[in-house]
Amino acid sequence: MSKNLTTRADDYSKWYNELVVKADLAENSGVRGCMVIKPYGYAIWEKMQGELDRMFKETGHQNAYFPLFVPKSMFEAEEKNAEGFAKECAIVTHYRLKNDPDRPGKLMVDPNAKLEEELIVRPTSEAIIWSTYKGWVQSYRDLPLLINQWANVVRWEMRTRLFLRTAEFLWQEGHTAHATKAEAIEESEKMMNVYADFAENFMAIPVIKGIKTETERFAGAEETYCIEALMQDGKALQAGTSHFLGQNFAKAFDVKFANAEGKQEYVWGTSWGVSTRLMGALVMTHSDDQGLVLPPSLAPIQVVIVPIYKSDEQLALISAEVNILTAALRKLNISVKFDDRTTQKPGFKFAEWELKGVPVRIAVGPKDLENGTFEVARRDTLSKEVISKDEIETYVSDLLKQIQKELFEKALDYRNTHITEVNSFDEFKEVLETKGGFVSAHWDGTAATEEKIKDLTKATIRCIPLDRVEVMGSCVFTGESSVGRVLFAKAY
Amino acid sequence: MSKNLTTRADDYSKWYNELVVKADLAENSGVRGCMVIKPYGYAIWEKMQGELDRMFKETGHQNAYFPLFVPKSMFEAEEKNAEGFAKECAIVTHYRLKNDPDRPGKLMVDPNAKLEEELIVRPTSEAIIWSTYKGWVQSYRDLPLLINQWANVVRWEMRTRLFLRTAEFLWQEGHTAHATKAEAIEESEKMMNVYADFAENFMAIPVIKGIKTETERFAGAEETYCIEALMQDGKALQAGTSHFLGQNFAKAFDVKFANAEGKQEYVWGTSWGVSTRLMGALVMTHSDDQGLVLPPSLAPIQVVIVPIYKSDEQLALISAEVNILTAALRKLNISVKFDDRTTQKPGFKFAEWELKGVPVRIAVGPKDLENGTFEVARRDTLSKEVISKDEIETYVSDLLKQIQKELFEKALDYRNTHITEVNSFDEFKEVLETKGGFVSAHWDGTAATEEKIKDLTKATIRCIPLDRVEVMGSCVFTGESSVGRVLFAKAY
Structure with missing residues (x-):
C-alpha cells in the first residue's frame, strides 16, 4: 500500500x-x-x-x-x-x-x-x-x-x-x-x-x-x-x-x-x-509522517499479526501458532487481528497497519517458527524486538501499557517545552512566529487589549490557568498592571 | 404515591x-x-x-x-x-x-x-x-x-x-x-x-x-x-x-x-x-393496570429493596442486612436498588416501583430480621413469598429467569389464541370487531382487494407469514382463488 x-x-x-x-x-x-x-x-x-x-x-x-x-x-x-x-x-x-x-x-x-x-x-x-x-x-x-x-x-x-x-x-x-x-x-x-x-x-x-x-x-x-x-x-x-x-x-x-x-x-x-x-x-x-499513532486504550485493533510465508504449508503452520497466541491475548482483553489476507504482501500490510496506527504489530515467519520467537514492532517508535514464545503474552500486555504511558509523556514533554514566558510584545510575537505553543504573558484584563492582540497576532487567550500563581506584573501589550499570567496561543 | x-x-x-x-x-x-x-x-x-x-x-x-x-x-x-x-x-x-x-x-x-x-x-x-x-x-x-x-x-x-x-x-x-x-x-x-x-x-x-x-x-x-x-x-x-x-x-x-x-x-x-x-x-x-411490567433483561432496576421500620435503630439493623444482600446480588450481575428514602412510606414506595415495573421487590422488616427471612414479591403476578436468608440469592437469580420466560409464554399464549382463521367476510368482520388480533384469511393477491378490505374494516395485511402452508382457497372478500392465508389486523 x-x-x-x-x-x-x-x-x-x-x-x-x-x-x-x-x-x-x-x-x-x-x-x-x-x-x-x-x-x-x-x-x-x-x-x-x-x-x-x-x-x-x-x-x-x-x-x-x-x-x-x-x-x-x-x-x-x-x-x-x-x-x-x-x-x-x-x-x-x-x-x-x-x-x-x-x-x-x-x-x-x-x-x-x-x-x-x-x-x-x-x-x-x-x-x-x-x-x-x-x-x-x-x-x-x-x-x-x-x-x-x-x-x-x-x-x-x-x-x-x-x-x-x-x-x-x-x-x-x-x-x-x-x-x-x-x-x-x-x-x-x-x-x-x-x-x-x-x-x-x-x-x-x-x-x-x-x-x-x-x-x-x-x-x-x-x-x-x-x-x-x-x-x-x-x-x-x-x-x-x-x-x-x-x-x-x-x-x-x-x-x-x-x-x-x-x-x-x-x-x-x-x-x-x-x-x-x-x-x-x-x-x-x-500521529506522524507514517500515519496514525493511536494510544492502546483507543485503538480498535491493539495488536495486528502478519504472517510471512512462501507456501500454503508455511501459512498453515504459522496460523496454528498464531491462533494460540490470539486466544491467549484475547483472554487478556487485548483486541487482536490476524491479517491472513492472501491478496496482499507483508510489506503492503505493514504499511497499511502503520497508516492506521495499530499500536503493536507482530510478524511471524518460518524462522520464528524454528526459533520459537515473534518479531514485535511498536507503531509509536517504529522499533522492533524479537521475543520468545514463552514471554510474548506478558511482553505484549506490558508493552501496551508502556506505549500508553510513553505517548502521554512524549506529548507532555512537547507541551511543557512549548509554554514560553514572555515579558515584551516583541518577544510575544517572536515566540508565536518561531516556536509557537502557549505564550505565557501578563495581560491587563481588558477585552480591548485581548482584541487588539488577536488582530495583530491571531493569538487568543486560551485560558487563565487554574493553577496560575497570582503575581503582579505589567501587561505585555499596554503595560498596565496585571495580577498574573494568562496563556495565549493561535488555536484551532 | x-x-x-x-x-x-x-x-x-x-x-x-x-x-x-x-x-x-x-x-x-x-x-x-x-x-x-x-x-x-x-x-x-x-x-x-x-x-x-x-x-x-x-x-x-x-x-x-x-x-x-x-x-x-x-x-x-x-x-x-x-x-x-x-x-x-x-x-x-x-x-x-x-x-x-x-x-x-x-x-x-x-x-x-x-x-x-x-x-x-x-x-x-x-x-x-x-x-x-x-x-x-x-x-x-x-x-x-x-x-x-x-x-x-x-x-x-x-x-x-x-x-x-x-x-x-x-x-x-x-x-x-x-x-x-x-x-x-x-x-x-x-x-x-x-x-x-x-x-x-x-x-x-x-x-x-x-x-x-x-x-x-x-x-x-x-x-x-x-x-x-x-x-x-x-x-x-x-x-x-x-x-x-x-x-x-x-x-x-x-x-x-x-x-x-x-x-x-x-x-x-x-x-x-x-x-x-x-x-x-x-x-x-x-404492562397492566398497576403500571409497567418489564422483562428482567430490560429493567434498569431488576430488584428493589424496601425497608419496613419504625425507628432509626431498626433501619440501621435492616440496612446492615440489606447491604450484604445487595453486594451478593450485584456479584451475580443483578441490578439492585435499596430504596432507603426516609421521606416516603413503604406503601408509597411499593406503588411507585410497581408503576415503574421493577420485576422483583424485596421487603425487609423487624420480623424478617428475627426470622432470617425476606419477603419477595413478583411484579408480573403480584404474588409474594417469604424466603429464608440462606436461599435468597439463588431464589432471586432463578426468579428473574423465570419471570423473563413466563412473560414471553404469557404473551405467546395471548398471541396464539388471537390468530383466528376465517372463511367468510362476515366472519372476518365479526372476529375483527369482537375479538381482534390477527385474522388469518385467504386473499386473492390484488392490491385492489387489500385496499377495499382496509376501507371497510381498517384492517391491513400485516404480513404473509414465512411459515405459511401453501394451500389453495378462495379469497375471503372476492372469492377469487388464493394460494394461502395471510394475516390481517388493525395495527399501530
Missing part, C-alpha cells in the same frame, strides 16, 4: 486532511460541511463514548434524549445564548415536498406546507432542555438534576475541516440543575476534571485546566471552564468545556423550586460537552 | 399515554410531535441498544455515521423512495437568524441566508448512504459492505403518539451492499431473524416473521421482511423491518463494482431498522 502522505514539515494542514481520509477515519460528504465518519473512525469514537459514558454514570449522571428542533421563540428566550448562535443556525421552514410541475419526476418544496413557527436545528440544547426542566422541578427534593445527552448538533460553519469544524457534529452535552450556586460551581469544576482525566489518562493528551476570559466564554454562561491541549504544530485546541450558567437559563425559562423553607428560588445550572472534535485532537497529538 | 391510572378495560389508549408519562418513560415536548425521552425510559432504550449492537457486531457489522441532511437533488434520485417520504419531510431552507427590527431582542430568519439547495432532514438514510457507497465500492473485494448507524430521523407525522409515532425518533438503520442477489436476500433474512431473536428472547415479545405485500412494502424495496407483534388490545404492531433493495439504489446512485472477471455490475442492497417504537411495543405487551 502506497501511503504518499504529505509530511508534517511540508504542510501540517495538508498532512492532517490526508491522514484523516487515508486512515479511513472520515471523509467529506455530498452535503456541504457535513462529514461521514467511517467505520474505523467511528470505532475510535465509540471507545471514547464508552469511557466517557462510564465516567458520567460514575459521577451520578443519567442519559436522556431531547428534541432535535427548537422553536424560534424558545430559542430566543435566553438572549445571550440566542445571539451567540443566531449567525450559524440551520432553520426548518417547511414540512413537505411535492411534485415539481416544471420538472417531471422531481420534487419541490410545497409552499402550502410552511411551518407557523420556524424550527432551529439545535446548535446546543440549553433552550429545549431548560424549557423541559421547568416541568421537572418543583421542590428542592427534585434537585439536583444530573442529565447527559449523546446527540448530533448543527452549526452552520462557513469554513469546515474534518472533525475540527463541521456543520454537523456528534457530541455529548451535560445539563444539570442545582439548588445552590456553590453546588453548581462544584459540578462545573467536577466535569472539567472528568474531561481532563479522560484526555490525559485515556487519550494520552496532556491538557491545561483553566477558565475562559469573558470574550471567549460560552454565550449565556457566567463562567466557562476549559481544558486546552497543544497540537504538534504549536497551535492550541480546546478539548472540552464546562459552563457555570448561574441562573440565566432558569430565569429565561422560569425554572424555580421551593426550598426547604418553602420559599421559591431560581435554580442554578451548568452545561458541559465534548465532541467529535476530540478525534482531531487525537490525530494531531500523536 | 397515587397512581390513578386509567384501566386498560376503560380506555386502552388513554391507559398507554398515561402510563408512559407517569412511569417516567417519556413526555411530549414543547416542539410539535417531538418527545423527550426521560432518564428511566432512556435507560431501557440503552439496554435495547446494547444488546442489538452486540448482535449486529456478532453478525459482522460495523457502525458508522452519515449526515443528518440530504440535499434535495440527492433525496430525489431514487424516485420511489423520494415519493414515499416526500409528504412528511422537514426541510431546511435557511442558515442564519438576524435581529428582528420590529421586535427588539427577538430574532427572525435572515432572508439573505437562503440555501442554494434545500436540505431534507433525513427520514431514512438510503440516499445519503448510497451516494457515499459509490466512492467506497470499486471491486468485488470491497464487498460486502456491512454497516449500521445509530441515529435520529424525522418524519413529519400529523398525528403523533409517544414512542409509537413521533416526528423525530431514534433508531438504528443497517445498510449493506453485496455482490450478488442471493447474498443480499440472505442478509435481509438474517437481519429479520436477528430482530425476531431480539424481540422474543430479550424483550419477551413473540413475533410473526413474514413479508409485506407490495402495498405495505418500504418505498424503494423489492421485498420487505418484517416481524409483527400483537398488543393486548388486539392490535398489531410492526416491530422491525428488513428490506431487500434489489439494485434500485445502486442504479439511482451509480454504485457498480468490477466482478472477479473484471466486468462492471450494479451492487445489490439491503436496509433494516428498529426504532424507539419498540418502547411502545414493550409497554403494550406486558
Whole structure:
C-alpha cells in the first residue's frame, strides 16, 4: 500500500486532511460541511463514548434524549445564548415536498406546507432542555438534576475541516440543575476534571485546566471552564468545556423550586460537552509522517499479526501458532487481528497497519517458527524486538501499557517545552512566529487589549490557568498592571 | 404515591399515554410531535441498544455515521423512495437568524441566508448512504459492505403518539451492499431473524416473521421482511423491518463494482431498522393496570429493596442486612436498588416501583430480621413469598429467569389464541370487531382487494407469514382463488 502522505514539515494542514481520509477515519460528504465518519473512525469514537459514558454514570449522571428542533421563540428566550448562535443556525421552514410541475419526476418544496413557527436545528440544547426542566422541578427534593445527552448538533460553519469544524457534529452535552450556586460551581469544576482525566489518562493528551476570559466564554454562561491541549504544530485546541450558567437559563425559562423553607428560588445550572472534535485532537497529538499513532486504550485493533510465508504449508503452520497466541491475548482483553489476507504482501500490510496506527504489530515467519520467537514492532517508535514464545503474552500486555504511558509523556514533554514566558510584545510575537505553543504573558484584563492582540497576532487567550500563581506584573501589550499570567496561543 | 391510572378495560389508549408519562418513560415536548425521552425510559432504550449492537457486531457489522441532511437533488434520485417520504419531510431552507427590527431582542430568519439547495432532514438514510457507497465500492473485494448507524430521523407525522409515532425518533438503520442477489436476500433474512431473536428472547415479545405485500412494502424495496407483534388490545404492531433493495439504489446512485472477471455490475442492497417504537411495543405487551411490567433483561432496576421500620435503630439493623444482600446480588450481575428514602412510606414506595415495573421487590422488616427471612414479591403476578436468608440469592437469580420466560409464554399464549382463521367476510368482520388480533384469511393477491378490505374494516395485511402452508382457497372478500392465508389486523 502506497501511503504518499504529505509530511508534517511540508504542510501540517495538508498532512492532517490526508491522514484523516487515508486512515479511513472520515471523509467529506455530498452535503456541504457535513462529514461521514467511517467505520474505523467511528470505532475510535465509540471507545471514547464508552469511557466517557462510564465516567458520567460514575459521577451520578443519567442519559436522556431531547428534541432535535427548537422553536424560534424558545430559542430566543435566553438572549445571550440566542445571539451567540443566531449567525450559524440551520432553520426548518417547511414540512413537505411535492411534485415539481416544471420538472417531471422531481420534487419541490410545497409552499402550502410552511411551518407557523420556524424550527432551529439545535446548535446546543440549553433552550429545549431548560424549557423541559421547568416541568421537572418543583421542590428542592427534585434537585439536583444530573442529565447527559449523546446527540448530533448543527452549526452552520462557513469554513469546515474534518472533525475540527463541521456543520454537523456528534457530541455529548451535560445539563444539570442545582439548588445552590456553590453546588453548581462544584459540578462545573467536577466535569472539567472528568474531561481532563479522560484526555490525559485515556487519550494520552496532556491538557491545561483553566477558565475562559469573558470574550471567549460560552454565550449565556457566567463562567466557562476549559481544558486546552497543544497540537504538534504549536497551535492550541480546546478539548472540552464546562459552563457555570448561574441562573440565566432558569430565569429565561422560569425554572424555580421551593426550598426547604418553602420559599421559591431560581435554580442554578451548568452545561458541559465534548465532541467529535476530540478525534482531531487525537490525530494531531500523536500521529506522524507514517500515519496514525493511536494510544492502546483507543485503538480498535491493539495488536495486528502478519504472517510471512512462501507456501500454503508455511501459512498453515504459522496460523496454528498464531491462533494460540490470539486466544491467549484475547483472554487478556487485548483486541487482536490476524491479517491472513492472501491478496496482499507483508510489506503492503505493514504499511497499511502503520497508516492506521495499530499500536503493536507482530510478524511471524518460518524462522520464528524454528526459533520459537515473534518479531514485535511498536507503531509509536517504529522499533522492533524479537521475543520468545514463552514471554510474548506478558511482553505484549506490558508493552501496551508502556506505549500508553510513553505517548502521554512524549506529548507532555512537547507541551511543557512549548509554554514560553514572555515579558515584551516583541518577544510575544517572536515566540508565536518561531516556536509557537502557549505564550505565557501578563495581560491587563481588558477585552480591548485581548482584541487588539488577536488582530495583530491571531493569538487568543486560551485560558487563565487554574493553577496560575497570582503575581503582579505589567501587561505585555499596554503595560498596565496585571495580577498574573494568562496563556495565549493561535488555536484551532 | 397515587397512581390513578386509567384501566386498560376503560380506555386502552388513554391507559398507554398515561402510563408512559407517569412511569417516567417519556413526555411530549414543547416542539410539535417531538418527545423527550426521560432518564428511566432512556435507560431501557440503552439496554435495547446494547444488546442489538452486540448482535449486529456478532453478525459482522460495523457502525458508522452519515449526515443528518440530504440535499434535495440527492433525496430525489431514487424516485420511489423520494415519493414515499416526500409528504412528511422537514426541510431546511435557511442558515442564519438576524435581529428582528420590529421586535427588539427577538430574532427572525435572515432572508439573505437562503440555501442554494434545500436540505431534507433525513427520514431514512438510503440516499445519503448510497451516494457515499459509490466512492467506497470499486471491486468485488470491497464487498460486502456491512454497516449500521445509530441515529435520529424525522418524519413529519400529523398525528403523533409517544414512542409509537413521533416526528423525530431514534433508531438504528443497517445498510449493506453485496455482490450478488442471493447474498443480499440472505442478509435481509438474517437481519429479520436477528430482530425476531431480539424481540422474543430479550424483550419477551413473540413475533410473526413474514413479508409485506407490495402495498405495505418500504418505498424503494423489492421485498420487505418484517416481524409483527400483537398488543393486548388486539392490535398489531410492526416491530422491525428488513428490506431487500434489489439494485434500485445502486442504479439511482451509480454504485457498480468490477466482478472477479473484471466486468462492471450494479451492487445489490439491503436496509433494516428498529426504532424507539419498540418502547411502545414493550409497554403494550406486558404492562397492566398497576403500571409497567418489564422483562428482567430490560429493567434498569431488576430488584428493589424496601425497608419496613419504625425507628432509626431498626433501619440501621435492616440496612446492615440489606447491604450484604445487595453486594451478593450485584456479584451475580443483578441490578439492585435499596430504596432507603426516609421521606416516603413503604406503601408509597411499593406503588411507585410497581408503576415503574421493577420485576422483583424485596421487603425487609423487624420480623424478617428475627426470622432470617425476606419477603419477595413478583411484579408480573403480584404474588409474594417469604424466603429464608440462606436461599435468597439463588431464589432471586432463578426468579428473574423465570419471570423473563413466563412473560414471553404469557404473551405467546395471548398471541396464539388471537390468530383466528376465517372463511367468510362476515366472519372476518365479526372476529375483527369482537375479538381482534390477527385474522388469518385467504386473499386473492390484488392490491385492489387489500385496499377495499382496509376501507371497510381498517384492517391491513400485516404480513404473509414465512411459515405459511401453501394451500389453495378462495379469497375471503372476492372469492377469487388464493394460494394461502395471510394475516390481517388493525395495527399501530
